[in-house]
Amino acid sequence: MGQSKEPNACEQQLVNLGRVLQVLREGTDIDGLVEAALTYLKSSFDYELVWVGFYDRIDHRLFGKGGKLLEGESAFLKQRFSLSSGDLLEQVVIQQRPVTIADLRQEVRAGEWRKLARKYAIQGTMMFPICYKDRCFGVAILGSRLWGNFPGTDEKAQMSIVLGSLAAVLETVETEWQRQQIKRPEKPLLSLLGQLRSLPNLGQRLEAIVEESHRFIAPSRTSVYWFERQQRYFWRRVTNAKPSSRALAENQPPSGITVQEMSSFYQALASDQVVSIGEALSSFKAETTSRLMQHINARSLMAAPILYQNQLMGFLAAEGNEARIWQEEEKNYLRAAAQLIALVAPLEDMEATVEQTKLDQVLTAEIAHAIYSANDWKVTLKNTAALLGKRLKTDRFVVLAYDPEVDHFEVCYQSHPHNRRPLSSPLKRLAPLDWQMLERNLATIPIETLDEDLRLEAWRDLLLELGVRSLMVCNTAAGQSLEGVVLVCHEAPRAWSHPECELTQVVAQQIGLILRQWQLQKQNDQQQKIYQTIQWGLTTIQQTQQLELLERSALEYITQILQAPMAALISWFPGRRTGRLVQLSNVEKHFSFHPVLKVSIYTDTLVNRALQHEGLLPLSIDDIPAETRHWLNAPGIGQLLVMALRTASEHEPTAILIIADHLDRRWVDRHFNALGTLVRQLAWSRRYLMLSDSLKVQRERLERLSWYKQRRLEDLYRSVKTGVKRLGEVPTPPKDPLVATRQQQILRQLSDAISPMQQVIRDEQWQLQARTETVPLVSLLRRALDRVDTLIKQRQIWSQVHNENNPMITGDIVKIELVLYELLLTACHRSQPGGRIDLWCRQLDPSWIELSITDDGTIEPRLLEDLEAGRALDLLAPSALDKPPGLHLAICQSLMRQMGAEFNLYRLEDGRIMSRLVLPMVSGQFLK
Numbered sequence: 001m002g003q004s005k006e007p008n009a010c011e012q013q014l015v016n017l018g019r020v021l022q023v024l025r026e027g028t029d030i031d032g033l034v035e036a037a038l039t040y041l042k043s044s045f046d047y048e049l050v051w052v053g054f055y056d057r058i059d060h061r062l063f064g065k066g067g068k069l070l071e072g073e074s075a076f077l078k079q080r081f082s083l084s085s086g087d088l089l090e091q092v093v094i095q096q097r098p099v100t101i102a103d104l105r106q107e108v109r110a111g112e113w114r115k116l117a118r119k120y121a122i123q124g125t126m127m128f129p130i131c132y133k134d135r136c137f138g139v140a141i142l143g144s145r146l147w148g149n150f151p152g153t154d155e156k157a158q159m160s161i162v163l164g165s166l167a168a169v170l171e172t173v174e175t176e177w178q179r180q181q182i183k184r185p186e187k188p189l190l191s192l193l194g195q196l197r198s199l200p201n202l203g204q205r206l207e208a209i210v211e212e213s214h215r216f217i218a219p220s221r222t223s224v225y226w227f228e229r230q231q232r233y234f235w236r237r238v239t240n241a242k243p244s245s246r247a248l249a250e251n252q253p254p255s256g257i258t259v260q261e262m263s264s265f266y267q268a269l270a271s272d273q274v275v276s277i278g279e280a281l282s283s284f285k286a287e288t289t290s291r292l293m294q295h296i297n298a299r300s301l302m303a304a305p306i307l308y309q310n311q312l313m314g315f316l317a318a319e320g321n322e323a324r325i326w327q328e329e330e331k332n333y334l335r336a337a338a339q340l341i342a343l344v345a346p347l348e349d350m351e352a353t354v355e356q357t358k359l360d361q362v363l364t365a366e367i368a369h370a371i372y373s374a375n376d377w378k379v380t381l382k383n384t385a386a387l388l389g390k391r392l393k394t395d396r397f398v399v400l401a402y403d404p405e406v407d408h409f410e411v412c413y414q415s416h417p418h419n420r421r422p423l424s425s426p427l428k429r430l431a432p433l434d435w436q437m438l439e440r441n442l443a444t445i446p447i448e449t450l451d452e453d454l455r456l457e458a459w460r461d462l463l464l465e466l467g468v469r470s471l472m473v474c475n476t477a478a479g480q481s482l483e484g485v486v487l488v489c490h491e492a493p494r495a496w497s498h499p500e501c502e503l504t505q506v507v508a509q510q511i512g513l514i515l516r517q518w519q520l521q522k523q524n525d526q527q528q529k530i531y532q533t534i535q536w537g538l539t540t541i542q543q544t545q546q547l548e549l550l551e552r553s554a555l556e557y558i559t560q561i562l563q564a565p566m567a568a569l570i571s572w573f574p575g576r577r578t579g580r581l582v583q584l585s586n587v588e589k590h591f592s593f594h595p596v597l598k599v600s601i602y603t604d605t606l607v608n609r610a611l612q613h614e615g616l617l618p619l620s621i622d623d624i625p626a627e628t629r630h631w632l633n634a635p636g637i638g639q640l641l642v643m644a645l646r647t648a649s650e651h652e653p654t655a656i657l658i659i660a661d662h663l664d665r666r667w668v669d670r671h672f673n674a675l676g677t678l679v680r681q682l683a684w685s686r687r688y689l690m691l692s693d694s695l696k697v698q699r700e701r702l703e704r705l706s707w708y709k710q711r712r713l714e715d716l717y718r719s720v721k722t723g724v725k726r727l728g729e730v731p732t733p734p735k736d737p738l739v740a741t742r743q744q745q746i747l748r749q750l751s752d753a754i755s756p757m758q759q760v761i762r763d764e765q766w767q768l769q770a771r772t773e774t775v776p777l778v779s780l781l782r783r784a785l786d787r788v789d790t791l792i793k794q795r796q797i798w799s800q801v802h803n804e805n806n807p808m809i810t811g812d813i814v815k816i817e818l819v820l821y822e823l824l825l826t827a828c829h830r831s832q833p834g835g836r837i838d839l840w841c842r843q844l845d846p847s848w849i850e851l852s853i854t855d856d857g858t859i860e861p862r863l864l865e866d867l868e869a870g871r872a873l874d875l876l877a878p879s880a881l882d883k884p885p886g887l888h889l890a891i892c893q894s895l896m897r898q899m900g901a902e903f904n905l906y907r908l909e910d911g912r913i914m915s916r917l918v919l920p921m922v923s924g925q926f927l928k
């Protein structure tokens with residue numbers, strides 16, 4: 001046989017690679033595996049720097065496992081290197097790709113490695129990831145003192161093989177370690193099942209479950225908390241913390257965790273959730289978590305609910321004095337152990353439950369006997385409420401009946417403590433979800449905490465105001481359409497047991513039998529109420545003397561009789577093309593019409609259909625065209641009743657009545673008969689008031705016209721008289737041309753004075769016409785004072801104008817001047833000889849100016865009262881406004897109001913009389 005040949009360098013590398021791979025495949029010790037990989041890198045690669053570091057995913061850093069470096073520095077190779085954004089090492093870890101650096105000394109992203117490279121002259125460097133299945137376990141670094149000296153392709157391949165194998169082994173070792181750490185809850189649970197069969201009572205069973213749970217989970221202590229339903233709190237029944245506290249007696253004084261303080265904790269348990277609070281993890285908000293930890297005196301908690309027939313009996317808790325991360329296997333075990341408690345707990349209460357069931361059967365029989373034997377149904381319900389309240393220890397019992405005509409619930413009976421307010425009636429309709437819940441649910445619906453429950457939203461606020469905090473609600477006809485509801489209420493949050501719910505359900509079904517009797521009595525009461533309402537309504541309509549008040553009062557009575565949410569009128573005067581919409585202000589928002597000012601009489605389809613129809617016209621909202629819906633904009637309306645107000649065949653209708661309600665509203669004939677009586681009386685009363693108002697308006701209009709023409713004629717008379725007098729002083733016949741010229745001038749003045757009268761006679765024969773002119777305030781005051789100058793001098797009255805500006809007054813200047821003249825004239829007559837009159841001018845804003853006239857005269861108090869209140873409703877009653885000066889002042893006030901201005905008469909505190917005018921100015925005029 002020939003002599004063996006020495007292996008060359010390439011073959012030697014393969015031999016070394018095979019050896020290290022074998023070590024990696026067979027090894028289990030991580031330090032040994034790392035040492036083998038480092039030995040291979042040191043021997044197979046000629047580099048001055050060799051380093052291997054493992055990646056810590058939690059702290060996001062690399063910790064060194066060793067390597068090779070000139071002149072020692074082994075401590076540096078064992079350091080921990082935190083990874084920061086932008087570092088080369090972080091880039092290698094995240095991207096899992098090698099990075100080559102020509103000169104590590106110049107690389108600013110190398111961190112501490114740059115300092116090391118400068119110290120030992122390391123230049124060409126490669127950073128290689130240690131990764132397996134897209135998971136990075138660490139980084140290997142090879143560094144040389146030569147610039148740009150990197151491993152070649154063969155060397156990279158060898159590194160990839162060795163480091164990849166190392167990563168695969170690390171993955172296997174970590175997986176096996178994690179598998180060994182997983183807890184198996186099957187064994188302790190099977191052990192518990194064997195123990196529970198031999199233990200005689202619930203206390204010992206709870207102790208066994210607590211001890212086994214404590215051994216499996218190993219917290220600081222393990223406890224069983226029991227739930228007290230009446231007072232709604234959890235108390236620690238069994239714990240392994242202190243031997244003296246185990247299996248506490250059931251007469252333990254109340255202490256522990258109240259539901260009111262930990263409502264979210266209670267809700268989570270009641271919904272069959274395992275509550276977990278540990279290191280950086282909590283099922284609740286920080287505030288709730290802090291309070292809960294203070295109650296149990298722990299820093300970590302895992303609690304599994306004990307539920308039996310969907311009722312919370314308590315919870316099994318693992319409590320830790322230190323922060324802890326709970327494993328999923330521990331949660332599964334705790335849930336299973338809590339379910340075991342739920343299975344064995346009812347055995348203790350079975351005899352008590354059987355006895356209570358017998359008592360409930362006796363109670364049901366007594367209630368049934370009371371219902372069928374009593375003649376007065378109210379006495380029946382009173383006896384029922386007393387028996388049920390004594391059994392359930394409740395505070396309030398309410399029976400509600402649904403009225404489909406008005407779509408709300410009536411309280412037909414209720415019992416409550418003497419120091420508590422009753423439930424107001426009626427109650428509004430329930431939300432659709434609550435309505436369906438009551439109709440479809442065959443059992444009683446318990447609500448433990450009303451202020452935290454989303455059900456019965458329509459009644460919640462009202463019940464809470466009465467002090468109700470928990471209740472049971474039940475349909476009197478289970479599984480059928482809603483006719484009545486029974487409420488059993490308590491003033492404190494409370495958990496309702498299944499037997500209590502069943503008993504309430506039986507009682508509610510029996511009460512449902514007498515609700516029809518109540519409905520018959522209610523109908524009789526409604527007939528009586530309608531009769532009384534008609535009498536009151538007719539009396540009110542006959543006595544009302546204001547059209548708007550009449551309409552609103554009639555609408556209120558109509559809504560009361562029909563029990564409808566909305567009634568409105570479209571009212572107009574004969575011959576008008578548009579009508580005004582009248583509706584009540586207290587109407588619900590979804591039944592309120594669009595606030596339109598005008599409704600077309602001849603083009604609106606709804607109005608025309610009502611005018612062409614005799615009597616009451618029912619319409620669905622789908623029958624209303626789009627142009628009518630523009631003002632009939634109420635989303636709650638489902639149907640309408642429309643009727644024209646008629647008095648006689650030769651009279652034209654002057655209004656249309658509209659009544660709106662839900663789509664499912666059912667109208668009753670007794671309502672229609674009462675409605676017809678009220679509508680006919682309303683039609684005649686409206687016609688009477690409209691005629692009266694029309695005559696009143698005409699009278700006021702003629703009074704203003706008479707006064708205005710009288711004053712204009714006086715002006716004409718005064719001007720013509722003065723001209724004639726001056727003309728008479730001229731010699732006749734005139735011999736001087738200047739005299740002739742003067743005569744012509746006088747004649748022109750006379751012509752100018754008379755010419756405005758032609759326009760007054762032509763344009764304002766029966767009605768005043770408003771004109772828009774402008775005049776300086778000073779000119780207006782001067783002309784008005786000129787008119788009363790003679791009277792002022794005759795009575796020796798001292799007058800003064802207090803004015804600092806001269807704005808432009810706009811409006812019908814002639815009428816304003818006459819009003820001002822009338823006020824000055826009245827003030828002069830009112831003042832004593834030698835008295836004083838002052839004119840005060842004050843600009844209110846850029847658009848209005850106040851002109852006040854004060855005098856020291858005397859005035860009748862009745863005149864001030866009548867001028868402020870207006871003419872009396874009884875036009876035949878004597879008034880201070882029927883004759884001058886009250887008549888003239890009332891005309892001035894009406895005239896100013898017609899022009900958009902304002903006139904008021906006051907008595908000041910110092911006894912003076914002030915006539916106040918508010919006049920419009922030209923826009924843009926400001927104080928000078």
